[in-house]
Amino acid sequence: MQRFVNNRDEVVEDTVKGFVKAHRDIVRLAENPRVVTAIERPKQGKVGVVTGGGSGHEPAFIGYTGRNMLDAVAIGELFSSPTAKSFHDAIREANGGNGVVVLYGNYAGDNMNVKMAMKLAAKDGIEVATVVANDDVCSAPAEEREKRRGVAGEIFMWKVGGAKASIGASLHEVRDAAQKAIDNCRSVGVGLGPCTLPAVGHPNFQIKPGTIEVGIGHHGEPGVRVEALKSASEVAKDMCQIVLDDHDLGSGTEVAVLVSGLGATPLNELYILFDTVEEEISRRGLSIHKAYVGNYFTSLEMVGATLTVMALDAELKALLDVEVRCATAL
Amino acid sequence: MQTLKNAAAGDIVLSMAGAIIDNGAYLSEIDGKIGDGDHGINMAKGFGLVADRIRGKELSLAEALETVGTVLMTEIGGSMGPLYGVMFTEFAGQILDVERINNKTFSRMLHAGLTGIQAIGSAKVGDKTLLDTLVPAIEAFDEATSEGRSFGEALELLVAAAEAGRDSTVNLIARIGRASRLGERSFGVLDAGATSCALILKELSQGTRERLQ
Numbered sequence: 001m002q003r004f005v006n007n008r009d010e011v012v013e014d015t016v017k018g019f020v021k022a023h024r025d026i027v028r029l030a031e032n033p034r035v036v037t038a039i040e041r042p043k044q045g046k047v048g049v050v051t052g053g054g055s056g057h058e059p060a061f062i063g064y065t066g067r068n069m070l071d072a073v074a075i076g077e078l079f080s081s082p083t084a085k086s087f088h089d090a091i092r093e094a095n096g097g098n099g100v101v102v103l104y105g106n107y108a109g110d111n112m113n114v115k116m117a118m119k120l121a122a123k124d125g126i127e128v129a130t131v132v133a134n135d136d137v138c139s140a141p142a143e144e145r146e147k148r149r150g151v152a153g154e155i156f157m158w159k160v161g162g163a164k165a166s167i168g169a170s171l172h173e174v175r176d177a178a179q180k181a182i183d184n185c186r187s188v189g190v191g192l193g194p195c196t197l198p199a200v201g202h203p204n205f206q207i208k209p210g211t212i213e214v215g216i217g218h219h220g221e222p223g224v225r226v227e228a229l230k231s232a233s234e235v236a237k238d239m240c241q242i243v244l245d246d247h248d249l250g251s252g253t254e255v256a257v258l259v260s261g262l263g264a265t266p267l268n269e270l271y272i273l274f275d276t277v278e279e280e281i282s283r284r285g286l287s288i289h290k291a292y293v294g295n296y297f298t299s300l301e302m303v304g305a306t307l308t309v310m311a312l313d314a315e316l317k318a319l320l321d322v323e324v325r326c327a328t329a330l
Numbered sequence: 331m332q333t334l335k336n337a338a339a340g341d342i343v344l345s346m347a348g349a350i351i352d353n354g355a356y357l358s359e360i361d362g363k364i365g366d367g368d369h370g371i372n373m374a375k376g377f378g379l380v381a382d383r384i385r386g387k388e389l390s391l392a393e394a395l396e397t398v399g400t401v402l403m404t405e406i407g408g409s410m411g412p413l414y415g416v417m418f419t420e421f422a423g424q425i426l427d428v429e430r431i432n433n434k435t436f437s438r439m440l441h442a443g444l445t446g447i448q449a450i451g452s453a454k455v456g457d458k459t460l461l462d463t464l465v466p467a468i469e470a471f472d473e474a475t476s477e478g479r480s481f482g483e484a485l486e487l488l489v490a491a492a493e494a495g496r497d498s499t500v501n502l503i504a505r506i507g508r509a510s511r512l513g514e515r516s517f518g519v520l521d522a523g524a525t526s527c528a529l530i531l532k533e534l535s536q537g538t539r540e541r542l543q
Contacts, residue, residue, distance in 0.1 A: 009371075078368070084407075108451075112412040200358060219366060
């Protein structure tokens with residue numbers, strides 16, 4: 001695979017530098033070059049909203065920094081959790097004096113680094129609350145939901161949490177809204193082709209031509225099955241079934257839907273998938289309040305897509321509709 | 331009574347950094363079989379920074395270990411940054427004001443590192459992690475000491491147990507971290523963290539043994 005790289009060991013630095021230059025009306029680099037913050041410092045009294053994670057998922061995580069969204073984001077190496085220091089610095093940047101909520105994915109490194117960052121923040125006198133995303137249906141059975149990974153549903157969690165903080169809610173209110181958002185999310189990923197860390201130079205997993213891996217994770221974590229690749233509409237039906245069977249939503253429920261490419265799938269194919277996704281959701285008596293189709297949460301140049309469905313209630317619907325200003329159009 | 335003089339033993343960490351850097355590609359290769367394949371890259375990067383900071387400074391072992399802890403904690407993320415960061419910080423904390431390190435102090439240092447790791451991670455022995463190297467290594471050292479063996483002999487037994495522990499991870503199924511997502515498929519491969527931990531313990535023990543007085 002041919003890449004646009006200067007130095008394969010400085011991919012993250014170069015990415016962040018370009019990102020901050022491109023979106024200097026929305027974000028800036030903090031003193032720690034592994035932390036990006038919204039240009040508008042958190043208003044005094046506003047609850048800070050923070051996330052962080054490995055790089056290589058762009059536009060996640062940095063692309064969701066901005067007004068009514070994330071106040072600060074900690075940046076890790078490619079597919080590797082940010083340091084405790086970077087999480088801590090992000091928390092400090094986002095602190096408006098009323099506490100900070102950290103909304104992140106359920107990965108071993110993130111869990112440890114956030115835990116340590118919270119200890120450091122406690123010494124600063126900053127109150128921190130956390131919400132851990134676990135929307136990836138195939139990563140653990142329903143009865144072990146706490147073991148499931150956080151994937152593209154995190155975007156809904158950030159949008160809801162960011163919106164709640166923007167209307168002046170307290171730390172616990174922001175946390176509870178973000179928690180409700182992720183509790184109401186289910187996601188599934190499918191892979192058609194692997195990705196490669198530039199410094200490693202070869203893929204760590206293979207997806208044989210002619211096959212699809214169902215339930216694949218954002219770093220190529222293995223799925224639940226590998227099968228012959230069928231038509232887009234069959235794949236979309238399969239994805240809907242996995243997500244909606246786990247969700248068990250009553251007829252008439254309004255939902256938000258997000259179809260994201262994994263990095264190397266053309267946008268037109270995502271629309272082909274969405275065509276059937278919309279049919280399947282309607283067929284089950286659900287109605288789509290808002291849909292997002294595009295590259296929202298990628299995995300370097302993995303070929304594939306994810307589907308996320310969030311069930312809405314009045315509060316989530318109102319929060320999802322709050323306008324945001326970040327590098328990624330939402 | 332054999333002891334290690336703390337003041338001039340910082341170079342042990344320099345040898346350790348060299349061993350990790352030399353084995354970077356190998357560690358990544360192991361990691362690539364069931365993980366991301368970046369363990370060696372991140373470890374080599376971290377220990378490269380450590381080497382740059384301590385080279386030619388004639389640090390004590392405590393100062394050098396403290397440097398490793400700080401660098402890993404602040405510069406290397408992922409899972410290994412915090413785990414090893416805590417371990418080395420705790421190692422250093424036990425010997426900060428100790429002029430001569432004896433076998434009891436050495437044991438206390440190892441236990442503090444282990445306790446630190448257990449406080450932030452939730453892995454247990456048998457989960458196919460660095461604990462499968464660290465825990466039996468500490469047990470072997472303590473057992474040898476309680477049997478009345480010398481500090482030097484206990485260090486040799488520590489290394490042997492660390493390497494046996496490392497090798498035991500081949501026949502384990504990962505229960506934590508990214509490799510755990512593979513379930514049965516993680517069987518039959520060394521754990522990268524257990525492997526780097528064996529390297530670290532070997533360099534620490536050999537360097538100590540060479541300097542015993």
